[in-house]
Amino acid sequence: MNGSRSILVSLAALLLSASPALAGVPTVFPAEVPVGHTLEAFRQAVRPGGPGKDGIPSLDRPRFHSADAADAMLDDRDRVVGLYLEGEARAYPQRILVWHEIVNDELRGKPVSITYCPLTGTALGFHRGDSELGVSGRLVNSNLVMYDRATDSKWPQMLGVAIDGPLAGQGLDELRVIWTTWGAWKARHPDTRALSPETGHVRNYRRDPYGSYNPLSGYYLPESSRLFPVMAESRRLPPKATVLGFRTSAGAAAVTTHALRGEAVIDLAVGGTYYSVIHDAVLDTGWVVHNPRRSEIRVEDLQFGPQGVTGGGTEGLAAVNAFEAMWFAWKAFYPDTLLYQGEEQRP
Amino acid sequence: MKLLRTLWESLRHWPLGLGLAGGVALVYGGLFLWLTGDLGGGGGGGLHATFPSWERVWEARGPFHFEPVGLIEAGPLVWTFSPVNTLVAWGLGLLLGTNLVLAWRLRRVSRICGWQASGSTLLSSLPALLAGGACCAPLVLIWLGLPLARALASMTPWLIPLATLLLLASLVYLTMALASSIY
DSSP: OHHHHHHHHHHHHHHHHHOGGGSOOOEESSOSSOOOSOHHHHHHHOEEOSSOTTTSOOBSSOOEEEHHHHHTTOOTTSEEEEEEETTEEEEEEHHHHHHHSEEEEEETTEEEEEEEETTTTEEEEEEOTTSOEEEEEEEETTEEEEEETTTOOEEETTTOBOOBSTTTTOEEOEEOOEEEEHHHHHHHOTTOEEEOSOOSSOOOTTOOTTEEETTEEETTSTTSOOSSOOSSOOOSSOTTOEEEEEEETTEEEEEEHHHHHHOSEEEEEETTEEEEEEEETTTTEEEEEEOTTOOOOOGGGOEEETTEEESTTOTTOOEEOEEEEEHHHHHHHOTTOEEEOOGGGOO | OHHHHHHHHHHHTOHHHHHHHHHHHHHHHHHHHHHTTSEESOOOSSEEEEOOOGGGTTOEEETTEEOOOEEEEETTEEEEEOHHHHHHHHHHHHHHHHHHHHHHHHHHHHHHTTOSOHHHHHHHHHHHHHHHHHTTHHHHHHHHTOTTHHHHHHHHHHHHHHHHHHHHHHHHHHHHHHHHHHO
């Protein structure tokens, strides 16, 4: 009798451990990002985007090929989302992501989701545990609303906090991904691998239904109109001007790419503490560090490697996740955001 | 049945009408597939076809929009081929083409017989044209960047059945009008 019970218990344990639907995504509670509107207001602002749930299919078994093989498909100026984790570099071409929006990947045993929303121009990475993220078919502030396949909670990508479902109010565990060009990513990571167009789905990966980043056209032009309503508006920048944004429990801040390119280091005061945004000229992005004591960042001593920025006074400073976004979307999610447009506007 | 027979009889001995209806179906179907994204640019020249995903033939991507099963490259064009989407596109195109051809025919008959029905025949083809355009309206608006797209996006599931119903209703009306003019 005892023997059969122990077999049953072992079987149940085996089934539970084998079922990804029962394991959730790793979350952060309370969320470490500002939530600019109530969860109820977010829920009210959700709109159907056209395709239904999983109508835009996530890639759940992605394949990768070498940089040389990817060169046959990608121009050096084509956009990619880059990830460097556990000593391994991977590039996810925008022209594939635009058709799938989420790649449920795994790097050296670490399950991650690389997510991209074409309507807000945002790419974010998340740890996903044993679960997967999928495309709900809904939008808020034009931004992709993801769902997790363990609890069906709804997560606006740019917020990274569940607005509906059993995990409402909890935050996702983010990881830094880089919005850059294929040429720049290869220069930083010569041994990178790239997401293969052999995705298991038939799509025209040479065509972007919204426009083009190379050359810039269509929906991605800075002055072009957004399509869906937003929860907060600002005309300080063209709607789709690119900003690098970061948010912490202290608040949210954004710097224009123009300002970032013009200044090697930008120091910002957000919510009573200080942050430094450091321009990475090769990847044309910024690295953000929490710099509460306003330590001097020595530009000439900064070093940029696979893991980001080191040296020059950044030692011991905590990295803060940041990502590029279209201005209208950043302002809609973070209405109290600080906006830095350049040296001449420094208070 | 009588209506179908009338429809067939009015087209059977009219090769020009049949050709026009087929032509409209082809052009409209192609436009539909272009606007829904199945047909697009990016081809590398030459002719090349692969069909790796037949198992996805009934897998829906959205309302009345199905997963492609193959990729056909023809010159500069790339066609992500779904048999179901193609049937929907050309089916609607054929309905639209037949409507337009019948409206034209009715107009000619009424002129020959000296009726005053020409205005109403033109008017009757209007719902057909509107319905035909409705299928792709959200995509056109997205391309044009018009905020109206958001209102239409929520109506997308209804646009294709609505268009089909309007086209069928218009076809019945035109066939009945043609039958009463002949008999």
